[in-house]
Amino acid sequence: MSEHKDLKSVNEKMRSLMARTTHGRDDFEDLVIVPLFAVVVALVFGALIMLATAVDIPTIGRSFVALAVGSVGSLSAWSETLTAAVPLVLAGLGLGLGFRAGLFNIGAEGQLLMGGLAAVIAGFSLDFLPMVIHLPLTLLIGAAVGAGYAAIAGILKATTGAHEVISTIMLNLISFELLNWLLRQPWIQREGRSDPISKSVPDSARLPQLLDWISPNFRLHAGVFVMLLAVAFIWWLLFRSKVGFAFRTSGENPSAANYAGMKASLVIVLAMATAGALAGLAGAAQITGVLGRASPGFSAGIGFDAIAVALLGRSHPVGILFAGILFGGLEAGGRQMQVDAGVSIDLIGIIQALIIVFIAAPLLVRAIFPWGFRRSSKKEDAA
């Protein structure tokens, strides 16, 4: 160690250390190329399945055209795609954040239901408020109730070690039945109805339609801005904030987090609550933007699809945004497919599932498309 380090050379060395290096290629492969190929392979397999079920080739061609047209082929298609993407992305963000913190939260569906239900109640019972207060408050209450519901699983894990996979699945079941029961209570149930359906949310708590001046069929609502804000916020939270650093450390190496003085129980409860808030917000956005009222099972499996979205998006907020839009597009296009080509929308479910299979098996994708990747992606051991 030299005593008189030349200040200039030290500065130069520091500057070069600060220069970013190009190790991004691997990230790029993982984040973009693998998912891209996975989608292509899944579509090809989808076609093969249609062939196997005796669908003729022209129909298969027609159905893929319908899928493309119905998802991105027109303004109305884009409106449907984005409308479907909003709750998927919101709930997916929460799940992705949980994954980053090492929590496998299966409970987005229940948190979404509870958040949506809370939004309905806040919607019809606070109808004396002006819209500028009523709408944000409704969304906020939805998020808060979702957070609280998820926090139950977090607290159970932090205090007793109960595994979040089990407890969130059970909390899902509780939420389904709780919803059914509540929808029959006179203070929630719509007047004059015997089936379980809630009162409607008044306009002052509805997310404004964005494209209804073109056609009343365009369902796209202001929730899309909420979604974009949430993406930006979660990105900041994960990669810029102190709390996010603790989340990520706990997820990557719990014993390092312990060493660094991060409180494991606090991280668990906070991460669960944040995830629940996003799922609750997804429910509230779906209620105030699309549905306007609650009915049994109004979540329609969004909370489960969001798990796939979070995985496809590699738990990265931007990845989740694109994954959510893709899944939204598949849903919108799938409906078109059913109409135009008579192919069942269940096929879309199969394609979505196949995408996840291929994402979960990146080596398989690499094996199918060897030319898409740098040859020696195997870790080079120069030791």
Added chain:
Amino acid sequence: MDVELRGITKRFGSVVANDNVNLTIRAGEVLGLLGENGAGKSTMMNMLSGLYSPDEGQILVDGKPVEFDGPGDGIEAGIGMVHQHFMLVPVFTVAENVVLGVEPTGKMGYLDMKRARRQVEEINEKYGLHVPPDELIEELSVGIQQRVEILKVLFRSADVLILDEPTAVLTPQEVHEFFGIVNTLKEAGKAIVFITHKLHEILEISDRVSVLRQGRITGEGYPKDLTEADLAEMMVGRPVSFTTAKNTATPGRTMLELEGVSMLDETDDRVLDNVSITVRSGEVVGVAGVQGNGQTELVEAITGLERIASGKITFDGENISHASVRERHKMGMAHIPEDRHKSGMVDSFTIAENMVLNNYYAPEYSKGWAIDWQKVAETAARYCVDFDVRTPSVFLPGGSLSGGNQQKMVVARELERETKLVVASQPTRGVDVGSIEYIHERLIGSRDEGDGVLIVSSELDEVLGLSDRIYVMYDGRIVAEFDNTDGKADRNTVGLAMAGSFGEDAA
């Protein structure tokens, strides 16, 4: 069987891992292969076992050139490798593990375990391995498990045994027994390659030494002509000092005091038993002891990772018996953890992120609720320069660094901060000679700046070389205390106390 590497070159992209290497391995001889982490030892041995094939040069077995195409080819040719990390099935017996993959079978593929057992017994007998063939692997100590690995390659009739850092996982007693086995194998005519970066072991066990640096053979010779200093210089490329230069300590106020501290484990066993120690500012206090005698728990008690059952811990005059990890950290306690991979760093995080792992919340890195990553990167770059952490960028994952550089990263993070007390647990484990020297200098530097330094190490030489005062731990208790001002503690006496004989003798 003799093996010769002739002009072997192996490249990975632009990195030359082996550069025109010549090496001869002879039957009935132990060849010591020495080199820092990343010098190219593993690459070379992986070519011998068939995992890689060389870009240039030849491998000759008994004078005849051979070509290895796959991982199985090495053992086929009689070259067996015992890896540092064991590859055993914990719930299988010794015999089952040994025959795994080459099971002796009877008619219709019937698994002939009787024959397998007998063959294992024969090898056991022949080389004096003393491995119980019917025990489950998970029931055996690390030292015995290692012998099972040796049994495995012998069972596959290997004549050349490559032992990759075999002593890293062994206690001093086990090392002694292990050397006995190596000698038996040698006498039976086996050729042995002994890879390590512990110099005294090379001198003790090998018949011939080759030193590798940056992919090249930089030195060869016979142990009788060489000293540790010679070897270290060949390895690092410059003279290395083993004794850290330091002045006599000038201890000041009491920085850390433990009074009758006890700790229980999950089964209510006493893992710390009435431990009382003091560390004053400006002195290095060493804790010696064979691993597993409560040192880990002692560090956990001091740093707040585990709660204590009774007793009192005082840090710079304040009672911290029940303070949290972070509170102690904020008060100026630095902690170099014993296992950097387990808790000291996050492999996938960048070097910059790792540099603030436990300090990310500090005001100087804060912008409100956010972390000022620009500031963090600047600090990390400065730490890298100051502590000679060799990396092209602070934005690379910490896991991409070599072991020595990872440890320097952890040490830099802990020592660059304003501290009053440094708790260093196994500060140089798995670190190459050059980095060890550097880390030792820095620890003494902290002492000279007025910190109290507590060093816990299972390397007795490390404790003796650095400490001004030494405690010896045995079975969760402090059994002896030695004054080591100017290195006056006697190595043998300390060693005896480590073995637990001190307490009885004194009584």
